[in-house]
Amino acid sequence: MSGLAILIPVALLMGLCGLAFFFWAMRNDQFEDLDGAAQRVLIDEEEEPS
Numbered sequence: 001m002s003g004l005a006i007l008i009p010v011a012l013l014m015g016l017c018g019l020a021f022f023f024w025a026m027r028n029d030q031f032e033d034l035d036g037a038a039q040r041v042l043i044d045e046e047e048e049p050s
Contacts, residue, residue, distance in 0.1 A: 025031065
């Protein structure tokens with residue numbers, strides 16, 4: 001029973017941290033261009049001969 005007294009506050013704290021990071025990411029426009037990064041990986045850049 002004493003394990004639950006420790007684990008429940010730890011779980012709530014971890015949930016609040018996850019929620020805080022989610023809102024931080026939303027404010028810093030981390031979800032603006034989801035397709036751009038995936039497409040940039042596929043684009044071959046030709047190297048210019050030196």
